[in-house]
Amino acid sequence: MLRRFDLEAGGDSFSFKPETEPTIDFWLAKYPADKQRSAVIPLLWLAQKDNDGWLSEPAMRTVADRLDMPYIRVYEVATFYTMFKLAPVGKSHIQLCGTTPCMLRGANDLKKVCEKKIGKKMAVTDDGRLSWEEVECLGACVNAPMVQINDYYYEDLTPESLEEILDKLANGVDVPPGNFVDRQTSAPEGGATTLKEDALYDGSRNSVTGLPNLPESNAEEDPQSEAKGKPDSNPPTNVDREEPNKEKLEAAEEGAEATEDAEKQIEGARPEALEIDGKEADDLKRISGVGPKNEEQLNSLGIYKFSQIAAWTPDNVQWVEGYLSFRGRIEREDWVGQAKTLASGGETEFSKRMDGDDAEASREEGED
Ligand code: FES
Structure with a gap:
């Protein structure tokens, strides 16, 4: 588009407003003495502001003089960028x-x-x-x-x-x-339609969620680190060894209450827990999708046996998915179906591979 400037409307002269001078100095100070021309766009912008929203030809000349630039170079910039108005505009x-x-x-x-x-x-x-x-x-x-x-x-x-x-x-x-409609920035009109649970914002969810693959949780979960007798990368400090004081006990109690509150807010039905001797527990890691960390969390819920998972109702699945922050994953990975097979003494493709030579690879695949 050809953009011509209005030669008549701008009169013969232009000068920056005195209050604009510090801003001009600010921009000029950004460039070395022999590269002051680099400030041409900010100075044209300031000139436009001081000239009721458009650039007259005298305004362009003033900028060129300030920057010791040929007038044509400044005209070229001003006529190229549509942010510069070349004719008078309204207030x-x-x-x-x-x-x-x-x-x-x-x-x-x-x-x-x-x-x-x-x-x-x-x-x-x-x-x-x-x-x-x-x-x-x-x-x-x-x-x-x-x-x-x-x-x-x-x-x-x-x-x-x-x-x-x-x-x-x-x-x-x-x-x-x-x-000019009822919406916050680019959120849906009329308010949020997803992520609406209060528990997401009141802090209670923090007690039941965790970030996967945190360095310390890796160390915890790495079955080889214990086997090879690797030193603990985070040995307990003196602070860790201190006897629990009153504040700590109170904080722990509060944490337990928060966990209880958070659990109440999870949708679905909590599966029945079992109290058993640890030795009777099944290796839940034989279910593809259950890694050491998940197994630990399931055990903490009183879930130790394939038969328990095999008996989960859709409500139980929903609750456990909410608890583990695994929306849709248990169903997608068919934990219940796998558990049924394993509980009846059968094997799944995954459990067979766990027993094979590529057990290690299978374990990695199954890790959460
Ligand atoms: S199309 Fe109008 S703002 Fe992008």
Whole structure:
């Protein structure tokens, strides 16, 4: 698009406002003395701000003189970037995004509002309050359709809301920018539709969740580290060895209560626990998907036997998935089906491989 500047509207001279000078110094200080031209875009931007939102030819010349640049070099920059306006604009200049996402969400209707309220593109209303133009994507497509008014975004617009905004601005009333529907930033309209459980935000969930593959949990879970007698990478410190004091005991009790509260909030039904001698426990790691850490957690719930898992109802599965933060995984990996086979004395592909030469590889595959 050919962009020409308005040679007449800008008069003969321009000077920066005194209060802009410190900002100019700030930008110039960013570049070495022999590279001051690098500040051409920030200085043109400041000139535009000081010139009622557009760049007159004298303003461009002033910038060129400040930076010791040939005028043509500054003209080239100013005419290339559409952020620089080359003709007078209204006190509120509307940049309406007409690119595909905004167009599909009604930008053409918004254009009609601008034409009705303001006039042709780049025309300025007689009172000098409003002007508009169409621009390409402003990077807020998720809130389409939208406009930028001076420096701010007005999003999720309808012809009605834009008309109201323009009416207010035409009457000298400020309109705060932002969303014009009930939504927070780019969240769903009307409020969140997922991740709504209170337990996610009240801290109680922390007591039942853990991050996988943390270095210390790796050390704990690595079956070889014990076998090979590797030294503990985190030997207990003096602090660890201290006798529990009153505060610690209280904190532990509070933690237990929080765990209990969190468990109450898990959906589904907690499976029945078993109290058995550890020696009678099945090797739950023979179920593909259950690693040492999961087995430990299952044991802490009183689940030791394949027969227990084989008897889980869908409600039990839902509860355990919630407890282990494994949404959908137990069902996907068919722990119940595998447990049924193993409980009846059969073998699964995975358990067979565990017994074979590639047991180690199988174990890794099964790790959580
Ligand atoms: S298409 Fe309008 S902001 Fe991206």
